[in-house]
Amino acid sequence: MHRTVTELADGRELIYYDSAPGRDRRARDRRPPDRVESAPELRRDPATGDWVAIAAHRQSRTHHPPADSCPLCPSREGRESEIPAADYEVAVFENRFPSLSGPTGRCEVVCFTPDHDSGFADLTQERARLVLDAWTDRTSELSARPGVVQVYCFENRGAEIGVTLPHPHGQVYAFTAVAPRTAKHLAAAAAHRAATGRNLFEDLLAEARAAGERVVLAGEHWTAFVPYAARWPYEVHLYPHRRVPDLTRLTEAERAEFPRLYLDLLRRFDRLFGLPAPTPYVAAWHQAPLTGGDELALHLELFTVRRTADKLKYLAGTESGMEAFMNDVAPETAALRLREAR
Template sequence: MHRTVTELADGRELIYYDSAPGRDRGAKDLRPLDPVVSAPELRRDAATGDWVAIAAHRQSRTYRPAADACPLCPSREGRPSEIPAADYEVAVFENRFPSLSGAAGRCEVVCFTPEHDSGFAALTPERARLVLDAWTDRTAELSARPGTRQVYCFENRGAEIGVTLPHPHGQIYAFTTPAPRTVKHLAAAAAHRAATGRNLFEDLLAEARAAAERVVLAGEHWTAFVPYAARWPYEVHLYPHRRVADLTCLDEAERAEFPGLYLDLLRRFDRLFGLAEPTPYVSAWHQAPTAGGGELALHLELFTVRRAADKLKYLAGTESGMDAFMNDVAPETAARRLREAR
């Protein structure tokens, strides 16, 4: 991997990730951009202990622009974008409309490909590996920033998820406090350690691998399985067999195997409902906090909001109001259907 660091016209950082050195990354951003003015505020909900980001400036962010005005495509003559280069492999830049910035954290956009109508599932294994290397590099750099407590790499895909830019991309958040779901994970892991003397996530992986009916894919270094108490109708967790804290701790064998398994998994999601359009999903890397997160194991959680070809899983009264999920599909059935979606 080769990285080139540069700046956009308003001073935001832009990083090109290339599979090899030698690419010309000297194109300048000539847009007349004003400096980014954002002041997200973190407020703590006293009733739950959760932190909520108040980011009112995001109301004016770009919303589903026409393809010829996409800000994530490479720049063309007369059509400048967030990527000044005429082509790129993988690019990462600071979000112009961040949910978190300054003392509240940092938000970055990860462009997986210059192809506007493509998707992660259409990447080659080599390009998927480059994305993994970019995630890893950003995890290392952001984790070292003062105030960062957790780095979260994720992708939202599909209008049904609420994506406002259809170009294939993900995001990276540097949180200044561990996310609420991570706090729950750590509490459960501490209770499990106290009760059994073992690590919760190692036991969850061992239990899933022993229950073959919930395994979707398995390699030498990774296993993808539907969790026993899945919240979403089609939800898969992907774990490395060796417990590590975050992406920076993966060894070369684990990195080499990941792209093939992950691409296979995404393509199974796309085939699951027999539809022409891609399946909407959220793909989320869960990484340990930079301090006090030793019990949390790196893993990826992937789920779709679609529960049938013509039905979406809406978060209604129980889920939205009480955070009490009701699943319409048995986890064992979901795993079988994903195994069959070859």
């Protein structure tokens, strides 16, 4: 991996990730240096302990622009974008409309490909590996920033999920407070250790591998399985067999195997409903916080809001109001259907 660090016209950082050195990344951002004024605020809900980001400036963020005005495509004559280069492999830049910035953290956009009409599942294994290397690099660099306690890499795909830019991309958040779901993981892991003397996430992986019926696919270093109490109709967790806290601790063998398994998993999701349109999904990397996260395990959680070819899983009153999920698909059935979606 070779990286080139530069700046956009308004001073935001832009980083190109290339599979080899030698690419000319000197193209300048020719847009006016107008920076969006943002002052996100973190507020703690005293009733739950959860942190909520208040980011009112995001009301004016770009929303479903026409393809010829996509801000994530490479720049060309007469159409300048967030990426000045005429082509790129993987590009990462500071979000123009961040949910977190300054003392509240940092938000970055990760563009996987210059091809506007493709998706992560269309990448080669080599390009998927480059994205993994970029995620790892961002985790390492952002973790070293003052005040950052957790780094979160994720991808949202599909208008059904709420994506406002269809160009294939993901994001990286540097949190200055532990995310609510991570806090639940920490509490559950501590209780499991106290009760059994074992690690919760090692036990979850071992149980799924031993039972087999919820395993979707497995390799030498990774296993993808549907969790026992899946919240979403089709939800798969991808774990390395060796417990590590974050992406920076993976071995070369683990990194080398990941692209094949992950691309296989994404393509199964796309075949699941027999539709010409790709399946909407969220792919979320769960990494341990920088302190106090010794019991947590790096893993990726992938899920879709689609439950059938013509029905979506909406968060109804129980889920939205009480965080009490009701799943319409048995996890064992979901795993079977994904295994069959070859």
